[in-house]
Amino acid sequence: MSIINRRTLLKTGGTFVAGACLPLTNIRLAFADQSQDFTFAYISDSHIQHIKGTKFVRNWDQGLKRAVAEANLMSPKPDFVMYGGDLAQLGTREELDHGFEIMSALKHKTHYVMGEHDYYADLGEYWSSQVGKQYYSFDHKGVHIIVLNSILTDDHWTHERWANGTERMGVMAGLDDPRGSPFMVGAAQRKWLANDLKDISKDTPIIVFSHSPLQKLFKNWNFWTDDAELVQAILQPFDSVTVFYGHVHQIQYNQIGNITFHSVMATAWPWPYPESYAQAENHMPHLTVPINRADPFFERDATGWQYVDINSGKATVKFSLTENEPRTVSYDAKRGHPVDTKYVSRSKPPQNHY
Amino acid sequence: MMKKIFSITAIVLFFSIQTAFAEPLGLPPVPIPADNPQSKAKIALGEKLFNDPRFSSTGDVSCATCHDAAKGFADGPLKTSEGIKGLTGTRNAPTVLNAAYMKSQFWDGREPDLEGQSKGPFINPVEMGLENHEPILTLVRADRTYWKMFRKVFGLKKKEALTMDHVAKAIASFERTIISGDSPFDHYYFTNDKAAMTPAAVRGFNVFLEQGRCVSCHTVSQTHALFTDSRFHNLNVNFNSISGGVKALARRQQQDKADGVDLDVSILTDKAVAELGRFVVTGQWRDIGAFKTPTLRNVDLTAPYMHDGSIKTLEDVVDFYNNGGVVKAGDPVNSFQSGGIRPLGLSDTQKADLVAFLKMLTSPLN
Ligand SMILES: [Fe+2]
Ligand SMILES: [Fe+2]
Numbered sequence: 001m002s003i004i005n006r007r008t009l010l011k012t013g014g015t016f017v018a019g020a021c022l023p024l025t026n027i028r029l030a031f032a033d034q035s036q037d038f039t040f041a042y043i044s045d046s047h048i049q050h051i052k053g054t055k056f057v058r059n060w061d062q063g064l065k066r067a068v069a070e071a072n073l074m075s076p077k078p079d080f081v082m083y084g085g086d087l088a089q090l091g092t093r094e095e096l097d098h099g100f101e102i103m104s105a106l107k108h109k110t111h112y113v114m115g116e117h118d119y120y121a122d123l124g125e126y127w128s129s130q131v132g133k134q135y136y137s138f139d140h141k142g143v144h145i146i147v148l149n150s151i152l153t154d155d156h157w158t159h160e161r162w163a164n165g166t167e168r169m170g171v172m173a174g175l176d177d178p179r180g181s182p183f184m185v186g187a188a189q190r191k192w193l194a195n196d197l198k199d200i201s202k203d204t205p206i207i208v209f210s211h212s213p214l215q216k217l218f219k220n221w222n223f224w225t226d227d228a229e230l231v232q233a234i235l236q237p238f239d240s241v242t243v244f245y246g247h248v249h250q251i252q253y254n255q256i257g258n259i260t261f262h263s264v265m266a267t268a269w270p271w272p273y274p275e276s277y278a279q280a281e282n283h284m285p286h287l288t289v290p291i292n293r294a295d296p297f298f299e300r301d302a303t304g305w306q307y308v309d310i311n312s313g314k315a316t317v318k319f320s321l322t323e324n325e326p327r328t329v330s331y332d333a334k335r336g337h338p339v340d341t342k343y344v345s346r347s348k349p350p351q352n353h354y
Numbered sequence: 355m356m357k358k359i360f361s362i363t364a365i366v367l368f369f370s371i372q373t374a375f376a377e378p379l380g381l382p383p384v385p386i387p388a389d390n391p392q393s394k395a396k397i398a399l400g401e402k403l404f405n406d407p408r409f410s411s412t413g414d415v416s417c418a419t420c421h422d423a424a425k426g427f428a429d430g431p432l433k434t435s436e437g438i439k440g441l442t443g444t445r446n447a448p449t450v451l452n453a454a455y456m457k458s459q460f461w462d463g464r465e466p467d468l469e470g471q472s473k474g475p476f477i478n479p480v481e482m483g484l485e486n487h488e489p490i491l492t493l494v495r496a497d498r499t500y501w502k503m504f505r506k507v508f509g510l511k512k513k514e515a516l517t518m519d520h521v522a523k524a525i526a527s528f529e530r531t532i533i534s535g536d537s538p539f540d541h542y543y544f545t546n547d548k549a550a551m552t553p554a555a556v557r558g559f560n561v562f563l564e565q566g567r568c569v570s571c572h573t574v575s576q577t578h579a580l581f582t583d584s585r586f587h588n589l590n591v592n593f594n595s596i597s598g599g600v601k602a603l604a605r606r607q608q609q610d611k612a613d614g615v616d617l618d619v620s621i622l623t624d625k626a627v628a629e630l631g632r633f634v635v636t637g638q639w640r641d642i643g644a645f646k647t648p649t650l651r652n653v654d655l656t657a658p659y660m661h662d663g664s665i666k667t668l669e670d671v672v673d674f675y676n677n678g679g680v681v682k683a684g685d686p687v688n689s690f691q692s693g694g695i696r697p698l699g700l701s702d703t704q705k706a707d708l709v710a711f712l713k714m715l716t717s718p719l720n
Contacts, residue, residue, distance in 0.1 A: 058696055062689075069689035070639045073601045299693035322640050322693070 036142040036205070041071040041108065041307045042317075044084025044246035045266030047117060048099040056098055059299050060089070063267035064102050067305035070320055072107050078307060079140065081108045084246030084264050085115025085151070085211035091169050093126050100130060115211045115246065116151040116183070116222075120169040123158070124149070135189055137196050143205045143313055146196065148189060150210035150225050150245075153181040175221050175271070182219060183212040184226040194234050205313020206241040213245045215254060215261055221271070223248050235259055240313040242331075250302070251319060253329050255337030262308075262317050262329060262338065270302035377533065378717070380540030382578045384454045384530050390469065390523045392530060399503045400528025403521060409476055409490050411483035412438045417475070417525065420447040426655030427451050427532060433663030437481035444621065444628035446663030449656050451717075452649050454530040457584035461645045461661045464617055464635045468526035473518060474618045481622070487518045494521065534651055534717035535578075542714070543579070551714050558711025561704045566675070568708075570694055571647045581651055581715070586632040586644035587692040590679035591660045593643040596629045597688045600642065603627065607634055631661070642690045654713045668709045676700045 046064035049057040071081060083103065088095035096118065103110060112131045114124055124134055134149040152158075162168040171179045185193075200206070208214065214231050217223040225231065235241045241259040249266035300322035309316040314331040315338075321327065328341040377383055386392055403409070407416040420435040421427045427450040429435055435447045445461050453459065459471035475481040476490060484490070494500040495513040504510055508520050539559070541550035551559070562568045572581040596603055607627050610620055617634060620627050627634060632641035645661040659665045665674055670681075677683040678697035687695075700708070 059693060062691065062693060065689040069600075073604060073639060075601065075605060301693075320639055324640075326638065326640075 036313065037309070037311050038079045038141050038143075039074075039076075039307055039309050041074060041078040041081045041305065042084060042244065042264050043067045043071065043081060043103075043267060043305045044113075044264045045086040045115070045249055045268055046099060046102075047086055047089045047266070047268040048095045048102070049089040050092055050094045050098070056095075057089075060268045061098075061102065063300060063303055064099065065105075066300070066322060067267045067320075068102060068105050071305065071307070072105070074307060078108055081106055081110045082209055082244070083110060083112045084209070084244070085113040086117040086246060086266075086268075087112075087115065087127075088118050090166075090173060091118050091121030091127075096126055096130065111147065111209075113147055113209050113211050113246065114149040114151060116172050117169075119149075119151055120172040121165045123165070135192065141310075143207055143310060144197075144200050146193065146206065146208045148185055148193070148208060148210045148214075148231075150185050150212045150214060150231075151183045151247075152186045152189075153184060153226075157181040180222060182224055182226040183222055185210075185214075185231050186227070190227065190230055190234065193231070197234065197238070200238075202237055203239050205310075206235065206238050207310070207313075207315075208235065208241065208243045210243065210245050212247050213252070213261065213263065214243050214259075215256060217248070217252070232256060232259060242313070242315045244308070244315075251327065251329065251340075253317075253338040253340070260315065260331060260338055262315060264306050264317075265302075265304040265319055265321065267303055267305060378535030378540075380535035380537065380544050380579050381452070381533060382455070382580075384533060386530065387467065387469070390526060392527055393507065395503065396507045396524050396527045397531055398528075399500075399507050400524035400526070402500075402503070403494075403525050404528055408493060409482060409484070410438055411485075414438070415482050417472075420475075420481075421450045426652045428656040430655075430657050433658055435481070437475075437478070438483040441480040441483075443478075443480045444623075444625050445661055446658065448648055449652065450529050450532045451534050451652055452532075452580065454533060455580050455649075456582070456646070458646065462621065462632045462635050463586065463646050464621075468529050469519070469522040472522045472525040472529070478618050478622055487521075490521060491516060491518065537651065537717050538714040539711070540579070543574070544577075552710060554707050554710040555714045556711075557704075558707035558709065559714075561700065561708045562711055565700060565704065566672075566698055566708055567694060568675075572650050581649045582647040584647065586641055586646055587695070588631065588643040588688070588690045589645070589660070589674075589695055590643075590687045590691045591645075591674075592629060592662050592664055593688045593690065594686070596626050596643075599626075600630075604630060604633060604642070608637055611637075628662075639690075643688065644690075644692070650712060651715050652717060654716050668712050669705070672700070672705045672708050676705060 043064070047060050048064065049060055051057065071078070087099040087103075114127060114134050118124065118127045128134060135147055137144065137146045139145065158168070162171070171177050172181075174180065197206075210225070212225045213223055213228075214225050215228050216225070236257050236259065239258060243259060243261045244264060245261070246264050246266070248263045249269060249271040250263065251265065252261070252263035254261040302321070302324065304319055304321035304324075306317050306319045309318070314333070316328060316330040319327040319329070329338050330341050331337070332339045404417040407414050407419070409416065415438050420429045420437075422429055429447045433446060434442045434444055436442050448461060453468060459465040459468060465471040465474065473487065477484050477486055494504060495516055501513065501516075504516050504520055507524065510516055510520070538550045538555070541547040542556070571583045571585065571587060573579070573583050574581065603626055607620065607630060611617065611634065621634060622628070630642060632644040632646075633639075635641070653668065657667060659668070659671050665671050665681075674681055675695070676698045677685075679687050679691055679695040
């Protein structure tokens with residue numbers, strides 16, 4: 001039985017499908033120059049973990065594979081994919097190679113950000129040999145894009161304290177390990193950044209990618225960048241700056257002056273939400289105990305990836321969450337800060353005291 | 355001994371009586387929608403409609419053809435259901451038993467309730483094959499017995515007032531009586547009758563709860579057991595048949611849907627579209643290749659298994675899960691597979707025990 005004539009439908013049907021297969025830029029700001037609009041995909045924190053031989057932790061593999069498969073379904077194609085760091089768990093060549101191999105199934109151009117799990121085994125040597133520079137900038141459709149390596153720390157901790165790279169990596173890999181050290185961008189990169197921005201006009205939209213938040217959220221878990229204020233000061237003179245960071249494995253958004261902050265989800269596992277930043281003793285759970293989940297079957301619960309629409313330099317972040325409803329965090333021009341379009345409490349202002 | 359083949363009259367009588375009084379052991383109260391309360395007369399009308407083959411274009415297919423009481427309200431050993439003129443669809447007939455508890459209907463949940471579900475097959479080209487619902491209404495308005503029943507049940511004054519919604523409500527009412535609990539498992543678990551299950555089945559229940567991870571989706575609660583989470587999962591059953599062209603396929607399907615092509619039709623006539631599972635309903639990536647968790651009650655009666663009926667026996671189903679969602683151990687899985695499906699490392703004894711347990715979920719004939 002002939003049901004439909006698909007060709008006829010497609011030819012005559014000007015119907016616009018707003019389904020997930022054709023994610024479309026749907027929030028346009030007034031006076032937007034559409035030549036500046038674009039979409040990119042963002043995958044982060046896969047923590048590919050080597051067991052031995054050819055064996056890797058299946059769950060982390062599947063998380064990244066799923067994100068790659070979903071990103072490949074995007075139509076129209078994203079302009080590029082950003083990988084947000086922590087591709088590996090312990091920064092070994094095996095883990096990085098395995099991660100790059102899964103990533104190679106992506107049909108889009110890919111850029112990488114350095115995560116601490118990629119770095120501390122050999123101070124980024126193997127990662128750099130495969131990816132290239134650890135910090136760099138490029139221009140895309142009128143937007144100036146900067147990638148920073150924000151997970152550095154002081155020389156003494158890096159070079160003097162550990163018997164070898166494996167030990168150093170092991171300490172930094174423990175999110176709450178008290179022997180760890182706060183992340184920083186560092187003087188050299190800050191100088192490079194100031195210089196990079198020297199000739200950029202103040203009305204050029206700026207997008208910055210880092211692995212750690214370029215703001216101070218929770219020091220004990222390194223949801224933190226120690227020289228955040230200094231980096232922010234370099235960025236603040238620009239009219240519109242958006243910072244994307246990984247590392248926190250949860251959805252966060254914030255506005256400080258002209259800088260909008262967005263975190264991205266991990267494909268591996270979620271972290272719980274730290275209550276607040278406190279120098280004093282606090283009662284956050286020790287992460288040596290597994291996270292208590294409502295439903296342990298859903299191993300992909302609270303993990304996912306995201307794609308980002310940029311309109312006139314402002315971001316709309318669309319989270320694709322495997323076991324949850326999709327979420328959208330979008331810059332609200334009236335309020336002057338990002339909002340979760342569905343879940344935000346309308347009465348609560350964003351935090352701005354850090 | 356439990357009898358596995360029931361007579362239609364006997365089983366219907368049993369289930370109807372159950373609903374009129376209390377739920378069988380192991381089941382919660384049947385959810386009844388406020389706008390379609392149960393009544394004896396309505397249930398009887400629904401039963402008559404359910405078994406009447408005149409509502410098909412060829413006059414020989416009824417709801418009961420694919421939901422046969424003698425086969426656990428399914429149609430084994432068919433892999434996928436057979437409608438008019440021997441035409442086959444793409445899905446294994448899900449049992450009507452306890453469908454009343456499902457939070458959505460069909461393998462992809464495309465209908466929210468039994469009322470919505472019941473209207474679909476009449477006008478599906480590979481099921482009952484009617485062009486539209488008109489012939490059904492013409493028939494029940496003209497038939498003296500039907501008209502009498504409809505008039506009484508719904509308080510109708512004029513024949514024109516009889517609509518397809520009345521037909522659907524009656525069928526749904528009847529289906530809400532097709533519930534089954536009171537299995538050996540229920541006696542073991544809810545009345546603490548330790549002798550109700552064999553030792554192998556008791557060991558198998560433990561596998562079900564622990565190493566087998568079955569209970570994560572086939573849920574058991576403190577007071578009742580529906581053996582389904584009413585959610586959707588990509589198990590990798592037959593997904594690899596489309597995994598080469600998901601993007602083009604998904605886009606084509608979403609475009610067809612936007613153009614008004616009936617979902618029922620595209621799902622049951624297009625094998626590739628059918629494999630997209632829940633995605634065709636929601637258009638969301640997370641639902642690609644995901645199908646609703648079926649109940650496990652009476653699972654011994656409803657072979658073959660999975661959404662496409664591709665697995666013949668319970669032993670094979672257990673092997674499939676034990677291998678992490680593949681028939682042959684070591685075969686690749688698709689990138690959209692649900693996170694919880696992974697190799698289980700069950701021994702042969704554990705697998706046999708698990709099957710023994712599944713056979714304890716068969717409800718007896720009173
Ligand atoms: Fe991470
Ligand atoms: Fe990190």
